[in-house]
Amino acid sequence: MKSDSEGRPYVDVFLLSHPDQDHCRGLQKHFHLAPLSEYKKPESEDAEEDRDGDETEPKIVIREMWSSPMVFRRASKLHTLCDDAKAWNTEARRRVKHFRDNESAEDGDRILVLGEDENGKTDDLEDILVKVGGLITGTNGKSEATLSTLLLAPNPVGDEEDEELRAKNQSSVIMQFSIACGGVPDACLFLTGGDAEVEIWERIWAAHKQNPSGLKYDLMLTPHHCSWHSLSHDSWSDLGEDVKVSKDARKALGQAREGAFVIASSKVISDEDSDPPCARAAREYRAIVNVKEVKGEFLNTASHPAVGKVAPMVFDITVGGPMLRKSKVSAASSGSGSAIGRQPLMHG
Numbered sequence: 580m581k582s583d584s585e586g587r588p589y590v591d592v593f594l595l596s597h598p599d600q601d602h603c604r605g606l607q608k609h610f611h612l613a614p615l616s617e618y619k620k621p622e623s624e625d626a627e628e629d630r631d632g633d634e635t636e637p638k639i640v641i642r643e644m645w646s647s648p649m650v651f652r653r654a655s656k657l658h659t660l661c662d663d664a665k666a667w668n669t670e671a672r673r674r675v676k677h678f679r680d681n682e683s684a685e686d687g688d689r690i691l692v693l694g695e696d697e698n699g700k701t702d703d704l705e706d707i708l709v710k711v712g713g714l715i716t717g718t719n720g721k722s723e724a725t726l727s728t729l730l731l732a733p734n735p736v737g738d739e740e741d742e743e744l745r746a747k748n749q750s751s752v753i754m755q756f757s758i759a760c761g762g763v764p765d766a767c768l769f770l771t772g773g774d775a776e777v778e779i780w781e782r783i784w785a786a787h788k789q790n791p792s793g794l795k796y797d798l799m800l801t802p803h804h805c806s807w808h809s810l811s812h813d814s815w816s817d818l819g820e821d822v823k824v825s826k827d828a829r830k831a832l833g834q835a836r837e838g839a840f841v842i843a844s845s846k847v848i849s850d851e852d853s854d855p856p857c858a859r860a861a862r863e864y865r866a867i868v869n870v871k872e873v874k875g876e877f878l879n880t881a882s883h884p885a886v887g888k889v890a891p892m893v894f895d896i897t898v899g900g901p902m903l904r905k906s907k908v909s910a911a912s913s914g915s916g917s918a919i920g921r922q923p924l925m926h927g
């Protein structure tokens with residue numbers, strides 16, 4: 580991880596798609612969540628009194644937070660927050676207040692709010708508010724030619740929607756990142772949708788079916804850890820092979836380009852009727868990439884490069900798209916082999 584001139588490790592951007600614990604666990608332990616002026620080095624006496632007691636590693640500065648408008652919401656029956664989510668919320672509110680007070684922000688105080696909130700709570704945030712359909716060019720307040728990011732969801736919530744659908748609608752940020760390489764502006768399109776479920780993907784398809792360019796991908800993270808409920812309204816454990824795939828959700832999640840990778844960030848996918856990850860959903864994603872126009876790969880983080888020997892899955896962006904980096908762990912028994920060392924494919 581890069582460090583700044585003061586020796587503080589940092590990330591340019593931290594995107595939290597939604598505040599579930601499996602997406603932000605460890606936030607307080609590893610990240611600095613306060614003004615930069617309050618940063619403490621691990622060797623300082625003050626830091627030893629820190630409540631975590633684990634002060635061997637310096638905390639990571641988040642130069643810019645990318646947050647859903649959940650920062651404006653109160654907890655409800657369907658919207659309870661774990662401690663790390665509350666800490667995110669508090670820091671996000673601090674940064675929004677900083678923007679309201681100063682109308683600008685420096686590294687460590689920046690935030691972008693992704694999607695409008697109900698009841699006009701985001702109306703005065705124009706410069707830090709990204710509306711659905713909006714494009715973010717660059718990161719951390721700096722324009723960059725190598726990255727542009729399209730916001731696809733969450734949509735503003737309508738008054739007529741019931742509480743459950745409202746909760747689902749607010750559940751995840753969905754984005755398409757366009758990463759340039761060697762003069763190719765869309766060398767890698769990366770689609771990620773947090774834990775969004777079938778209703779959301781159906782709505783997204785309805786909005787994009789005339790021009791699905793915003794849903795195309797070379798790399799996609801399967802929503803909700805390869806859950807069946809991102810692809811179907813039916814219960815896999817109740818109906819088994821009688822379940823029906825939602826045609827519209829599958830179209831929204833099926834815009835794979837040639838050589839695309841679909842990644843399930845999940846436990847090992849087995850034939851048992853667990854969900855997520857669901858073996859039936861994995862089958863559907865394999866079917867999406869196993870057509871001759873795509874010839875892509877479906878991979879699972881828990882079996883990369885092999886079950887019980889997992890290592891980070893790293894992609895290098897080339898002019899021909901993402902390339903899976905060969906893992907340092909022996910890949911002899913990985914079963915994910917054919918992507919490794921493969922020639923890049925050119926996009927037309």
Ligand SMILES: [Zn+2]
Binds near residue numbers: 599773774803804
């Ligand atoms: Zn999750």
